[in-house]
Amino acid sequence: MSSEQSLTGCMNAPVLKERGQHEVFCGLTSIIWLHRKMQDAFFLVVGSRTCAHLLQSAAGVMVFAEPRFGTAILEETDLAGMADAQQELERTVEELLSRRTDIRRLFLVGSCPSEVIKLDLATAAEKLSEQYFPKVNVINYSGSGIETTFTQGEDACLEAVIRGLRSSNDEQLVILGALPDIVHDQMLRLLEQLGLKNVSVLPQVRVDDEVSVGSNTHFICAQPFLGASFEEMVRRGAKPIFAPFPFGANGTTAWLKAICDIFGISKETFEAVTDAPRRRAEIAIEKVSKILTGRSLFLFPDSQLEIPLARFLNQECGMKLIEVGSPYIHKQLVGPDLQLLPEGITISEGQDVDKQLDRVFNHMPDLTVCGLGLANPLEAKGLTTKWAIELVFSPIHFYEQAADLASLFARPVNRSEKLKIGRVA
């Protein structure tokens, strides 16, 4: 595949920009995984009944027991006078913190309604932080759908966390992005074997896992949707490392290599550490991805993972790309992956869902990656789909998960071949 590609791939290809109806989640949705990752944090959305309903619906199933997120639902009385709303918020926080004494970090999360009525959550967070110092740190960010799309909620959260980091001149590596535990541990193991010291990860699992930032900090994103966090790290003086994202054998190798080049890790050490897992991943991908080879793929915009995943599915699984849609394209971050995409495909940013559906029916791809609202309607029309949301919950990064990642896409294709009874809904 790579022989067909030019040096710049899709880096300078025209992007189809669309501004019609977006069929995507808002940033609040990222609370579903962020609260699992940050174990002493509570996410208090200041919003409407819709926000609360979204959080419990987007999780697909209700998370068992009392979760570490909730919604302070604005009511008619809160909308009448602003002074009231601030006091009400303080009362709600007090009610919450007195019941949940295990909470060390409280995120006041802005929503569409709170942004529109210009509820000043930043000042409220400062005030509450002083009030509950040192027990609880209160931080504000916005996950509103008028500003953030789905995974951008994590970006906004991390950006706020970075803003509060202590400055230091220590030479260190910081990795940005919430990863499932198993992947997180594997990553740290690999970096340790490569001889890297002073590695920290944001977001921190617990508030006591202290992370600092400064001019001797190098950082790399493990997720492609962290544009604002990236900018904030740069503003704090940290130096970015660019690489394709660590999906599949090639992505993981390139990502680790970029880090090793900065920290002067020798070629020998690099190969000694990565050769075995890389080969393991390649063999496993080859087995799983046979069914994907030569099939056509269409990705709807969802999480900003689309461009790196398209790179993996094209370069390492042999899929033919038709359209790669992304809610937002941060060219610096996904540039290394864009360069590896073959020319002549459609790259789209934003969405006009009805027009995009016209395009997908026009192409009738072998596999369509899309959100939950679209998947069954497309299946009913004879398309094979993969729900995108699973890609942000599942362990898919690095060598040992490379084949699992391929099999997430292979399974629906496999199912379509197995079922012999039609699919009339």
Next chain:
Amino acid sequence: MKLSVWTYEGPPHVGAIRVATGMEKVHLVLHAPQGDTYADLLFTMIERRNHRPPVTYTTFQARDLGSDTAGLFKKACIEAYERFKPELLLVGASCTAELIQDDPGGLAETLGLPIPVVALELPSYQRKENFGADETFFQIVKTLSRPLEKTNEITCNLIGPTALGFRHRDDVLEMTKLLNSMGVTVNVCAPYGATPKDIGLISQAHFNVLMYPETGEMACRYLERTYSQPFTKTVPIGVGAISDFVKEVSEIVKINTSDANTYSQLPWYSASVDSTYLTSKRVFIFGDGTHAMTAARIARDEIGFEVVGLGCFNRELARPMRKFAATFGLDALISDDYLEVEKHIQAIAPELILGTQMERHIGKRLGIPCAVISAPVHVQDFPARYSPQMGPEGANVIFDTWVHPLVMGLEEHLLTMFREDFEFHDEAGPSHHAAHSPGQKNETEIDKVNAVAEDSSENNLIWLKDAEKELRKIPFFVRGKARKNTEKYAQNNGFSEISIETLYEAKAHYAR
């Protein structure tokens, strides 16, 4: 401002989407930010619908707020009309758009579309999902219905079923069968499956069957006022209610209903000897008002349970619910606060919960079996098989569903008899359940919960070792209650320690 963890109902615009999605040839343009499109997945994933809900969301963004969100709305209306060619356009705003006050109704009117347009008022900061559905359907009926001659044959309309309703799909079929057996034909079923043209024919029926007061009562009252169409007040869930319903219909349209096919297995299943073990089991019932009240009647009169708690989450039905609960000697619990309901259940320690998916979770946590009787819906509430709640088949389904989570007849006695036996220990749970039975592995959790309750209460009671051991021999589903009663008894009698004696004295004291 109200702190909420889980909610029983969505916002009112979700109710409007339930009506639009249930109908055909209707399109809703909702002024809303992009995040609100999550509502689509409720229908495509939970209900497994094969098409997207007929909704266009304007998905305005922060940058649009300063410029022209009204223009965006008008553009969305025109494009939606041209693409989908609906016979009726609904327009409304979700919570965020309500704040920017663009007036969707007024804007849509200026477009001069060649189809009727219904502007919805959905007060997001006061009302909820059921109100949204009720109001939307009422507005549609008000706009599209017109006076017509009554049909020659005896006909009725089925009013209230919507998309994403709890067993609405199957209730519609079952009610049609029941009414047909009485010689009554269905004129229009709405919103579920109706087109705007059908709504135009609604007034020619002789009467309305109000299936779900939550989503159809406003329309029924309007039709009664405007076209003198009476509506039925009994919701035929359960054997007694079916019989009352048949009587009500025969009185409304003056027909002989002796041929009505109301035969259900429930009476015999309840009377058969195995069901003695169900008698006087203490149940807690919670759901939407309609399902909770019908369930309470079945529980008491048709199975012989003891109803120890009853309530609903929708305030619209608070008044009838309170009145009804009083006939059981109970104060109704009217609350949409999941934590309050949980506390209530913990205090009552029932042997069975008949509730919503929320109570199923509470039951799991407390180790109390639960059967689901009401929305909010879950993917499990849309089974592939036919499983109505209404009519005779509904009564059969209800018997099976409620009995399923319980330990069966003789099995219960065997569990008690052989409780220390390695094969019969109570943690094994009912034999017909797989790994996730309520009793299993949750036992420690119940005890934990109880332990917490113990710590938090100011009683300084000490359980002696023997008494503690004896307590563990009591079947897990009544253990919580036994512990509580014993402690209460000890406290009332000024004991500071609980011995085996105290345990059995308390048992005798509270014997029923």
